[in-house]
Amino acid sequence: MNYGQFLNMVPEASLVAILIILFFADFALSKSEKKHSVLRCLTHTLLLLQLVPCVLAEPTSVFGGLYVSTAAANAMKLILTGGTLIVAIMAQAWLKAPLSSPVGDTNAQGNEAPSGAVGGAFLYEGEFYMLLVSTLLGMYVMTSSGHFLMFFLGLEMASVPMACLVAMDKWKKDSAEAGAKYILTATFSSAIMLYGISFIYGACGTLYFDDVAAKLSVTPMTIAGLVFFFAGLGFKLSLVPFHFWTADTYQGAPTTVTAYLSVVSKGAAAFALCAILMKVFAPMIAQWEILLYVVIVLSITIANLFAMRQSELKRFMAFSSISQAGYIMLAVIGNSTMGIASLMFYTLVYVAANLAVFAVINVVEQNNGGNTDRSALTGFYETNPRLSLLMTLALFSLAGIPPFAGMFSKFFVFMAAAQQG
Numbered sequence: 001m002n003y004g005q006f007l008n009m010v011p012e013a014s015l016v017a018i019l020i021i022l023f024f025a026d027f028a029l030s031k032s033e034k035k036h037s038v039l040r041c042l043t044h045t046l047l048l049l050q051l052v053p054c055v056l057a058e059p060t061s062v063f064g065g066l067y068v069s070t071a072a073a074n075a076m077k078l079i080l081t082g083g084t085l086i087v088a089i090m091a092q093a094w095l096k097a098p099l100s101s102p103v104g105d106t107n108a109q110g111n112e113a114p115s116g117a118v119g120g121a122f123l124y125e126g127e128f129y130m131l132l133v134s135t136l137l138g139m140y141v142m143t144s145s146g147h148f149l150m151f152f153l154g155l156e157m158a159s160v161p162m163a164c165l166v167a168m169d170k171w172k173k174d175s176a177e178a179g180a181k182y183i184l185t186a187t188f189s190s191a192i193m194l195y196g197i198s199f200i201y202g203a204c205g206t207l208y209f210d211d212v213a214a215k216l217s218v219t220p221m222t223i224a225g226l227v228f229f230f231a232g233l234g235f236k237l238s239l240v241p242f243h244f245w246t247a248d249t250y251q252g253a254p255t256t257v258t259a260y261l262s263v264v265s266k267g268a269a270a271f272a273l274c275a276i277l278m279k280v281f282a283p284m285i286a287q288w289e290i291l292l293y294v295v296i297v298l299s300i301t302i303a304n305l306f307a308m309r310q311s312e313l314k315r316f317m318a319f320s321s322i323s324q325a326g327y328i329m330l331a332v333i334g335n336s337t338m339g340i341a342s343l344m345f346y347t348l349v350y351v352a353a354n355l356a357v358f359a360v361i362n363v364v365e366q367n368n369g370g371n372t373d374r375s376a377l378t379g380f381y382e383t384n385p386r387l388s389l390l391m392t393l394a395l396f397s398l399a400g401i402p403p404f405a406g407m408f409s410k411f412f413v414f415m416a417a418a419q420q421g
Contacts, residue, residue, distance in 0.1 A: 005062040009069070011077050012144075014053045015137045018046045019130060026126030036125050040092060043129045047085040054078040061146065065208050068146035072340055076143050076271045079344065083264040083351045084136050088129065090359055091256040093366050095125045128168060132260070134161040139268035143275075148197045148207040151272065152190070155236070159186045162265060166253040178252025185235055185245040193232025199225030209280045216283045223287055229276075230291060236269045237325045238318075240298040247310075250318035255365055255372070258314055259358035262321040267347040270325065274332045274343050292333055299326030313361050313372045317354070320398060324350055330413040338419060342412035349397065349409040356394035360387050 006013060025042055054077045061068045138157030145151035163186060167179020201207055203222045204215040216222060234242040250258045281288055300323050307319035328350075331343035361372055363384075368376045381388040397406035 008060045008062045009067060009144075010053045010057045011050070011069075011074070012137065012140050014050060015133060015140060018050060019133050019137070021046065022126065022130050022133065026130070036096070039126055039129060040095075043088055043133075044085065047081060047088060047133075050081050051078060051085075054081055065146045065210060066150045067141075067144055068209075069144045072275075072344065073143045073271075075344060076268070076347070077140055079348050079351060080136060080139055080143075080264050080268055083267070083355065084132060084260070086351075086355050086359075087256055087260045087264065088132060090259065090355070090362055091128065091254075093362065094254055094256055095128060124168060128165070131161040131165050131168075135165070135260075135265070139265070142268055142272045145272075146209050148200065148209070148212075151276070152194065152197065155193075155269075155272075156190065158265065158268065159190070159236075162186075162261060165257045166249060166261070168257065169254050172252075174252035175254065176252075178249045181245050181252075182249045185249075189232045189235030189242070192228050192235075196225045196228025196230075196232060199228065209276070213280050213282060216281065218284055218287065222284065226281055226284060226288055227291070230273075230288065233269060233273045234295065237266060237273065237328075238322050239295050239325055239329070240302050240322065243299070243303070243322050246322060247315045247318040250321075251312055251314045251372075255314065255358060255362045258317070259355055259362075262317065262358075263351050263354045266321060266325060266328075267351060270328045270347065271343065274340065277332055278339070289333060292329055296326045296329050296333075299323060299329070311374045313364075313374060313376075316374070317357060317361070321354070324354075324398065327410060327413055330417045333417040338412075339416040342409075342416040346409040346413055349405045353394040353397040353406060356390055357398070360391040360394075363387060 022039070022043065025039060029038055054074055057069060057074045057077075059070050059074075135158050138154050138159070138161070141154030141157060142151060143154075145154055160183075163179055163183040166182045167176055169175040170179075197207065199221050200212060200216075203217075203219060203225065204212045206212060206215065231242065235245075238246040250262065253261065277288055303319045303322035303326065307316055307323065310316040310319060328343060328346055331339045331346060333339070364376050364380075365372050377388075380391075393404065397404040400407045400410040
């Protein structure tokens with residue numbers, strides 16, 4: 001095998017290099033406030049530089065079609081990297097805060113919290129950045145996969161570090177519960193997806209996307225494979241009726257991790273599902289369009305109804321993300337170049353607006369003793385008019401109210417769907 005082909009995977013290769021640099025930097029630097037400052041600046045700088053290979057990368061196919069990079073995939077990687085950089089910047093206040101349970105005190109389970117919060121800084125800052133980059137690497141592989149097992153590998157590379165991030169505030173009971181629910185759901189959904197992939201392999205004798213598309217025909221086995229595969233990704237996207245884990249996980253996870261999970265992770269999964277349905281399952285469009293109609297209507301309707309009942313801000317945003325996932329799937333129904341373009345524009349707007357909301361929630365949480373209930377925003381305009389204005393604009397955009405960008409993104413996905421009748 002020609003290992004020189006790895007050099008053609010420019011964004012992935014540069015991200016692996018960033019991981020190695022962060023690992024040795026975290027290992028070599030002494031435990032001091034200087035270490036945290038160096039790690040922080042190094043991570044932000046490297047993620048900023050990571051935008052360059054995403055821009056310069058050219059469409060390519062290596063390893064016999066296992067890895068297929070397209071212009072659309074590279075553009076999506078650019079959006080995902082930008083979102084990850086914003087999340088890393090958002091995480092500064094949380095990473096510098098003391099441990100959830102003070103040193104020497106006992107947590108809710110009666111266990112003594114560990115010492116080691118150096119200079120008030122969070123002990124696991126290096127691990128946080130490496131897990132963040134590891135998850136991003138998995139998303140890169142997902143978006144550029146040309147084979148079902150390559151896609152599954154990328155999905156697991158993104159899911160396992162994400163579970164660690166969700167449970168990172170391990171001395172907080174809600175965070176540990178959120179991590180357990182996330183990893184159990186991820187395991188269950190991965191098993192369902194692999195079951196569906198096995199049906200596709202049994203029907204077509206191959207797992208390469210191009211070969212499956214050429215050999216696929218509408219049979220009970222391929223329909224079962226499509227349904228199980230879609231169900232597996234439906235869990236990742238938290239589409240109704242695969243959404244039950246979302247609110248508890250979003251509430252229990254650290255706010256910056258919740259932002260990353262709801263925006264960057266969801267954008268990568270939506271793009272991958274869109275590409276696979278349009279490219280691989282194109283011969284079965286009549287079957288998966290009906291499936292999408294039902295899921296989209298349920299996701300938008302049920303999520304918005306339940307969102308109105310929430311008083312906790314992160315649970316509210318969890319149901320908002322379920323609804324937004326339904327809108328994103330409208331672009332998939334378009335099944336066209338315009339559908340891909342509208343999905344990417346929607347993802348870009350969604351990343352910007354959702355991260356703005358979570359940035360405000362993060363500030364409110366840090367200044368209200370960890371309280372993220374809606375009551376924490378009482379009189380918010382009087383205490384911080386700038387942040388209240390930012391949150392208002394972001395929520396208006398998420399709701400699709402004119403003349404904000406969210407209105408145009410929703411208009412484009414509806415137009416892409418309506419274009420196909």
